[in-house]
Amino acid sequence: MTFDFKKLPRCGAKARSNGYQPCRQAAMQNGRCYFHGGKSPVKHGFYTKQAMQERRDLKEFCYRIRYEE
Ligand SMILES: [Zn+2]
Structure with missing residues (x-):
């Protein structure tokens, strides 16, 4: 079974911690990843x-x- 990561929604948050690059973590339902979703x-x-x-x-x-x- 293949899992296409490219089709997953991306977080895209730009943070100092990642050099202002769009975050490439998979986004959750709130559109942000685990780290940027604010529900850590x-x-x-x-x-x-x-x-x-x-x-x-x-x-x-x-x-x-x-x-x-
Ligand atoms: Zn993120």
Whole structure:
């Protein structure tokens, strides 16, 4: 199976980080890629220590419900 990357919508954002070249990442539904879409989980604390801990607790909790009965 071939996957034609050229047909995918492109992000096209020009950013200092890529030398003001149009971003070539595949765009999401909002027309921007993961990095330029403004919904980066990094910016919203998704990877903060506390969030990591909370997710770990939740995972453990779910795991227990499923397997301890
Ligand atoms: Zn982009």
